[in-house]
Amino acid sequence: MKQRTKSKELWIFIILVVLSVLISARSNVFLRPDNLIDLLKNNAVLGIMALGMTLVIITGGIDLSVGAAVAVLTVLIGKFMVTFGGNLLLTFLVAVAGGVIIGIINGTLIARANIPAIVVTLGSMSIINGLMLYYTNGSWINDLPAWFIDFGKITLFKFHDAGGNVVGIPIQIIIFLIMALLTWALLKYTLMGRAVYAVGGNPVSAKRVGINIERTLIFVYAYMGFLAGVAAVTHTSIMRQVDPNAFLGFELQVVAAVVVGGASLAGGNGSIIGTVLGVLFMAVLNNGLILTHIPTFWQKIIVGLIIILAVSFDVIQRKRMEKSLPRVDVEY
């Protein structure tokens, strides 16, 4: 399946290149470094979340509570910073700890109580949203400390673009890249990462070979929560304020990016490279539509079509394979 996944990744890469060529033919802004950097910065949060969702989807699960989780975590760190001041490390710790707790609760219900992931996370999404509304009344949090605002403005690797302007890579993109690298290494170089693939590929075999399925699933949802925490800090550092409603419906974009990136909702395959490409695709599509003055609702329609196409391609291929398998060992 790696070969198949790789060819899927190649396809999404080709589509991405074609899309970029089309957009740059109609807009001379698109390929400008500042536009590309902005595009990446604005999608760093989507990207960070999609990394976690990749693991969840590889195990054959789904996490619909991520939008609500990241929203409540932004509120949490917003209140934390406004109330206690704190520092960057503590803020990260609070966000990440909150996310991991949400993830452990989701994962435990899914793995131990054997409730379908879609049910558990739909429920926790609703609960989190309700609690958050009760707590914030929908009001925004402003007046974040100056040190945090400064953190959000950090840029690294500065260079001069063609026009002589100084451009740098924002910290948010760096965070996304570090998380992508970390998640990639986790999947490739830890036994937990391989167990994620094994559980998604064949849970019965995974159990027979001695993998602790419960622990693997709980880890995966907890890791998703960890990344939701990182995403909450990243998002707040871009926005410099907290809007409790900023993430309504965001979970679907996250799932979409992962699926467009070639992961199968049936579990067993998916890759970090594919997901990064999927996120880039969503980002470029959105940016391109804005630059070419096409209404952005087209983004939703196009992404929807691509998901359905990608998934049906998967299902049809699987069915065809099953049909061609002999059911009886006929003697000839």
Add this chain to the structure above:
Amino acid sequence: MSQMPFLQMRNINKTFPGVRALDAVRLEILPGEVHALVGENGAGKSTLIKILAGVEQPDPGAEILIDGKPANIRQPIDANQQGIAVIYQDFSLFPNLTVAENISFGKEIGLGKRFVNWFEIKETATNALAELGVELDLNLQLERLPVAKQQLVAIARALAFNARFIIMDEPTSSLSRGEVESLFKIIGTLKEKGIAILFVSHRLQELFTIAERFTVLRDGKYIGTYLKDELNEEKLISLMVGRRIEFIKQSRSKTGPVLLEVKSLTKKGNFKDISFTLHKGEILGLTGLVGAGRTEVVQALFGLNVPDSGEIYLDGVKVNIRSPEEAMGLGIGYIPEGRQREGLVLRQSVAQNISLALLKKIRGKFGLLNAGKEKELVEEYMEALDVRPRLPNMLAMQLSGGNQQKVVLAKWLATRPKILIIDEPTNGIDVGAKAEIHKLLRQLASQGMGILMISSELPEILAVSDRVLVMRRGRLVGEFAIEEATQEKIMNRAFMGMPGRVTA
């Protein structure tokens, strides 16, 4: 036998709710021997394997010794650490991982590692394959390998964690003859290393080629362990079949003209060259081992499994059956195995279940249901089939297995089929209810219905059928009139095929 056995199992019992799957079973495995485990469908072989693999726990009182020392196998990883490896029929591999990972995974987990060392993974895999004398591309995705090669990966995985005892469950069932020969060579290699093999197979000829000792199970009981020289195929079959309680022979009615004729029905990977007739008023028993292709054939008659070639005649007229709707339109009814899953809406009442099939008949004005008519018809069928208790409003899930099966029958009878196909009609039903279902089937036949009954239970086949067809590996290998049919004759065909035919 002065050699210390690798494994001794004594007094292995396993009870599932209502079923005694294993009853004081024992097994002894010597280092480097090839041991055959044989028995009919449901004799308890799979349960015994699961206990060895740590998937199931035996009832208290069981004794398991490895190298003469008491062993505890609580979970699969324990079995692996004790040197026991199971190669399941489906191999239990990971289709989405590489060959190298599939081979090394068990070992890595057994060692409790946290990080993956890809160099080590490849080294482990290379060594295991070298021990087998096999070459495979380590980086290839497993699902891209043919079945026989996947099996080698499973064997290599067992070697990778130093297994001393490998259980192979139906290892040859999906292999060609050439592949079976190379598997036997591999088994020879394993033997030389002192690794014991438990070979579970329905193919007796293969067993006599490869195995040195045989342990026979029947109905969950230990029958005995025999040296190869003490046995031949006939004797082995009679040990497996034994003598069992027979059901009351149902009185037969006279059968009428040919209702259904099937000519050389063939579907690749399902069945080949199937020809038979079914008469009006006849019960035709179709038996054979599980996986012989029985269900695939009857599904072809019901439009669920369209054949590649061959002809079906109904009342002498050639018909093409491409969907269950067409089959039902032609007057064919099909009650699949597993009545709860496919035949009943368990959370609805008995009346609702029966009237589901009657909807056309009880539809009144404006498409509304005629409640009075519904009640009348439901009561009529409940009485005719003697569904007990006679409470139409009871939920289907509250009925006993036998009465559930009657409700399923009622549903189908309401459509007045000319031909009824029924798969394992009394599976999981107690003995008394079995006899009632048998009687009902005979009654239906005497009213002129043609019944094609699949059953793995030979006493049932003998008690109910007028004629018996036997399938083996996708082919019809025997037809017996009821007067000449015996359990031994049927099992001989089911296990060994037609006399005089060369079989793999």
